[in-house]
Amino acid sequence: MVEDDPRRLIPGTDTLLSHPRVRRASNTLSRHVIEQLIHQAQERARHGELPPDRVEGEVLAQLDAYRPSSMRPVINATGVVVHTNLGRAPLSPAARSAVADAAGYVDVEMNLETGRRSRRGASARRALLAACPPAEDALVVNNGAAALALAAAALVGTGTIVISRGELVEIGAGFRLPxxxxxxxxxxxxxxxxxxxxxxxxxxALAQIPEGTPACVLKVHPSNYRISGFTSSATVAELAALSRQHQLPLVADIGSGLLAPEAALPDEPDLATTLSDGADLVIASGDKLLGGPQAGLLLGTSAVISQLSAHPLARAMRTDKLTLAGLEATLNGGETPVSTALSPDGEKLRQRTQRMADSLGAEVVPHDGRAGGGGGPGVPLPGSAVQLPEPAAALLRSGEPPVVTRTHGAWCLLDLRCVPESEDETVLQAVRTALEDLPPPTRGVG
Structure with a gap:
């Protein structure tokens, strides 16, 4: 490198690390992240993409903008309540607070009165049993798939599971229950x-299974789709009576996790009813219609839950303290964002949508929301949306905060069903900014 080469003016790593603002950044960012940002700015200067005298400013700007986690909070304006791509159920304020508290040291396995070790997840278990009285006992694992795998391994092992061909389902990302x-x-x-x-x-089928062979009957709710027309299926009550005759457990995987019947989703199975109808074990997800964190919920008879808890896989599938805290607070903390979005105040939601449309000079059009997450497949949640030009969708997703909408044909549809009213003004400003950035031919909204 010749003496007059401008690259000689690029600040060294040690010089940049000693900058007061860079030193302060070490309180919130790891050293390898800080050094990576410094090296990236230096490389840009070496390749002529950045003047040497601007390296320091670039490093400081990158440090200010850097987020330790790449996941960004978004506003869900799709009308899909449990949106898998957006993290499924948004937690309630009570659950968020509980998760934040659990991020530090907590008494997850200690009795503070005695100083001795206590049962992990006991409080979440008590909350589940209080919310679902037909259950004798409960167990929480890390997700719904883990719950089903644990049930199969603990109750049957290498034995036989009897299941309807119409319930051999495949769910998202090619995941097949069989x-x-x-x-x-x-x-x-x-x-x-x-x-x-x-x-x-x-x-x-049960008559074919040799006596003494480990077996169970499994009934799976076909989430994500509906078979209609010339159809028939056995009820939980029918299968419970049959299973008792053969002294075998009946396992029901209901999927999305309603605690009790929901008027907005009349055909969706729920935990309480399924247990009352005679199932020995019911499996559900905590992060769907229950409105809590990702978890696999197993509720049933004391004998079955005890058998599952004693299996070695129960330890491998054990959930963490953040999930336990979030689940307990979801159950004890009142209404969740999911329950609010499933059954909103229809007139209030219509007025909010109309106000936003009027402020934008846009039209309000009918728009059906969906439960999402495999719940209520094909069941519409009647509502409305603000109609915007389709190119606005990409601009809204790339804004700050990102607003995710639904596109249909030549339109971007903005549904406020899942948007807290406190964020209406934020959404309005985001839409105004997006419309200003549209090319003139597409700027019209109505």
Missing amino acids: ELIESTGAQLLEVGTTNRTHRSDYAA
Whole structure:
């Protein structure tokens, strides 16, 4: 490098690390992140992309903008309540506060009165049992798939699981429940047909299983889709009576996790009803219609839960303190964002939508929301949306904060169902900014 090469003026790493603002940044960022940002600015200067005298300013700007986590909070204006791509259920204020408290040292496995070790997750278990009285006992694992795998491994092992062909479901990202179950060593005995399975089909299958062979009957709610027309399926009550005759447990995977019946989703199974109808074990997800953190919920008889808790996989699938805190607070803390969005004040929501449209000179159009997350497949949640030009969707996603909408044809549809009223002004300003950035031919909103 010649003496008059401007690259000689690039500040050295030690010089930049000694800058007061860089030193202060070390309180919130790791050293390897800080050094990486410094080296990136230096490399840009070496390649002529940045003047040497601007390296320091670039480093400081990058430090100010850097977020330790790459996940960004977004505003869900799609009308889909449990949006898998947006993290499913948003936690309630009570749950958020509980998770923040649990981020430090907490008495997750200690009795503070005695100073001795206590049962992990006991408080979350008590909250579950209080919220679902038909359950004798409960266990929490890290997600719904883990719950089903644990049930198969603990109750059946290499034995037989009897299941309807119409319930061999595949859910998101190519995940297939039959493959999960078989990975535990259990054997599937399929009964009935895709569209029609009767109690007699289960009875015939159970008659084939040799006495003493570990087995169970599994009923799976077909989340994400609906079979209609010439259909038939056995009820939980029918299967419970049949399972008792053969002294086998009945396991019901209801998927999305309603505690009790929900008027907005009349055909969606719930934990309380399924247990009352005779299921020995019910499996559900905590981060869907329950409105809590990701978790696999197992509720049922004391004997079955005890068997599951004693299995070695229960330890491998154990959930962490943040989930336990969030789940307990979800159950004890009142209404959740999910429950509010499922059954909003319709007139108030309509007025909010109309006010926003009027402020933008836009039109309000009918728009059906959805439960999402596999809940209530095909069931509309009637509502409305602000109609904007389709190119606004990308601009809203790239804004700060990002606003995620739905696109339909030539339009971007902004649905306030899942947007807290306190964020209406933020959304309005985001839309105004996006519309200003549109090319003139697409700027019109109505």
